[in-house]
Amino acid sequence: MFNRGPVSVQNAGPSAAGLPRFMTAAPGQAASGLGPDAREATQLAILFIEDSLADFTLMRAVLVDAGLNVSAQCVDTETTMRQALAERAWDAIISDHSLPTFSGLRALKVAKEVGFRGPFLIVSGAIGEETAVEAMRAGADDYVMKNNLRRLPPALERGLREVQTRDQRQRAETALASAHDQLNAVFSATPVALFAISRERTVTMWSPACEDLTGLGSTDTLSRSFALPSQPDTWKLLTLIAPALDGTEVRGLPFSIETKGENRELLVSASPLSGSPPSGCVVALSDVTHLAHAQAELSRSESQLRELSRHTERVRENERAELAREIHDDLGALVTRIRADLALARRRSREKETAQLLDEAEQMVASLGEAISRIARAMRPPVLDFGIVAAIEWQARDFAQHTGITVNVHTNQDDLALELEQSIAVFRIFQEALTNVFKHAQATRVDVDLFADDSTLSLEVRDNGIGLSSDSLRKRTSFGLRGMMERVHGLGGWMDIGGSPQTGTPPFRGTTLMISIPLNPPTLSLPGGKSPHHEPEDQE
Ligand SMILES: Nc1ncnc2c1ncn2[C@@H]1O[C@H](COP(=O)(O)OP(=O)(O)OP(=O)(O)O)[C@@H](O)[C@H]1O
Ligand SMILES: [Mg+2]
Structure with a gap:
């Protein structure tokens, strides 16, 4: 020892x-x-x-x-x-x-x-x-x-x-318990309603958010066959998540449910659990009711805004046309009478000096008459009188004459019977596109394609100028492109403008503007060569 x-x-x-x-x-x-x-x-x-x-x-x-x-x-x-x-x-x-x-x-x-x-x-x-x-x-x-x-x-x-x-x-048990704790915490904290069901449709997990959404607590659901308060809802949801029970992810499918008398808009996602076939699936229901309401509200106010803008445009065009008519009829008639009187006075005048003065006055009044015609024409879009195709061709010629920029118009139509609002919108867009070419592009040539079939009208304006940057489209004080966009959207169409900025010497790739609008009711393309309307003259 x-x-x-x-x-x-x-x-x-x-x-x-x-x-x-x-x-x-x-x-x-x-x-x-x-x-x-x-x-x-x-x-x-x-x-x-x-x-x-x-x-x-x-x-x-x-x-x-x-x-x-x-x-x-x-x-x-x-x-x-x-x-x-x-x-x-x-x-x-x-x-x-x-x-x-x-x-x-x-x-x-x-x-x-x-x-x-x-x-x-x-x-x-x-x-x-x-x-x-x-x-x-x-x-x-x-x-x-x-x-x-x-x-x-x-x-x-x-x-x-x-x-x-x-x-x-x-160690494994501790890890499992911790994973379980974390899962529980996620389950309790997430605002998304999460639940899991087995292949046999028995509920194996039910998060607190599910209770808010369905009114059913975990005691009503856990270990029981999956059932929502309404049987059609149950069947519909089971149909939506069925692919997950066969191993395919389900992502963001829309589903609505009525809880406590209130309709809730949901997005359903489901992931299969392990196993082949899967032992079940986990389902996430995201409540997007507020989002859906906000979206509906937004598109309502957008369409109201669009309607207002269309209305304002209509009023403006009407006023302009009215004014143009008055200028033409009243002032035009007055100018004609003054010219006649001056001519008479000129004939009767004995004094050479007075006759010369009357000559000059008559010339000035003639210029005034031309100015009045020009103003009246600018205010009253020629589409009102000649139809969109002729008006576009006339505008292109007028632009080329005044700017020296070559404009080629290609079209597959002799005439198009558009609604007046459509015609005016397309014409004003074309005018602004040409104005932009003159103001910004430094181009020497513009190609215009105006095509239409039974359902769509498209207008493309390509210049060979310096192009534009994406910043150009965000200028706070520029309204031309915004106005075009508004008009196109107001008619249910779309618009695209493209062209990267270029520097150095020509040739440049330029800028291309495209619009497309649906033609409803379908357009009537008149057969034969020329428009039944008379061609707009470059008349003064
Ligand atoms: N064809 C083009 N070539 C080059 N740049 C262009 C062309 N068209 C438009 N831009 C650019 O896009 C910008 C926005 O054009 P937008 O028509 O909206 O406004 P703006 O012409 O500057 O002013 P306004 O409000 O008088 O029309 C222009 O300032 C210009 O920089
Ligand atoms: Mg402009």
Whole structure:
């Protein structure tokens, strides 16, 4: 017997605090037990609780003989055991069952108390079956009789393996519990209603947001067959998510549901759960009711705005036409009478000086008449009189004459019976497009394509100028392009303008403006060569 303090045999380096060092072995080594090489490589720190030096030496020798690389210390009192446990980490504890001032069961208690997680084996010269059972119940991993120490190495190795398995399971359980907690937190926090159903349509998860949306709580739904308050809604939703139960994602399908007398607009997404076929699916219902209302409100006010703008345009065009008529009829008639009077006065005048003055006055009045005609024509779009095709051709010629820029008009129509509003819009857009070419493009040539079929009219204006940047389209003080856009949208069509900015010397790629508007009711293309209307003259 020896009890003169702890005995250490073979020095082992310190290992990870609190963890059995065996656990730090490379994966695979410990998990599958110790192979011959691993036995050599992995040093096991073993704390013996034994009062007999001979027994301690013998047990250590048995372990070493079995090929284990052992670093051992032997203690025989509770105090020295606690000290040893505090000083370093141990892979295993092998304890005698009965010592003079200590016992295996007490040692086991101490080991548990300090959180020792490695295997604890009890070795005894004589241990009754009852005591053995008690030791195992208390948490010992095995017990070995001193007269059969051959069992010690395999018992130790099995203990180490079991502890490792236990530890892995505990880690997996902790990870699982944490994942579960996180999932629960996401489930509770998300404003999106989430639920999961099995292939058999049994509800397996039901988030609090589902309750807000459907009025059904988890007690009404969990572990039951999926059912919304209304049966048609149930069937419709099950139909929408059916692909997910066959393994195909479902993304953002519209669905509406009535809850507490209120209609809710939803988007449904569903993801299959693992398995082939999937064991079920997780469904997300996003409430987009507010968005849908806001969108409806927005498009309502957009169409009101558009209607207002169309109305304003109509009023403006009417006023202009009215004014043009008055200028033409009243002022025009007046000018004609003044010219006649002046001519008469000129004929009757005897004095040369007076006759010259009357000549000049008559010329001025003639110029005034031309100006009045020009103004009246500019105010009253020629489409009103000649139809869109002739008006476009006339405008192109007029523009070319005044600017020196060549304009080529191509069309597949001799005339188009558009609604007046459509004609005026297309004509005004064309006028603004030409004005822009003159003001900004530095072009020498413009090509105009005016095409129409039964359903659509398209107008394309291409210049060979310097092009335009995307910034040009965002100028705060420019209204030409915006006005065009408004007119086109007002007629249910679309507009596109393109051309990147170019510098240096020509030829440039220029700018292309395209508009397309639906023709409803269908246009009437008059057969034959020329328009039934008379051609607008460049009359003054
Ligand atoms: N054919 C073109 N070639 C080059 N730049 C152009 C052309 N058409 C338009 N732009 C550019 O786009 C900008 C916006 O044109 P928009 O017609 O909207 O306004 P604006 O002509 O400048 O002014 P306004 O309000 O009098 O029409 C112009 O300032 C110009 O920079
Ligand atoms: Mg402009």
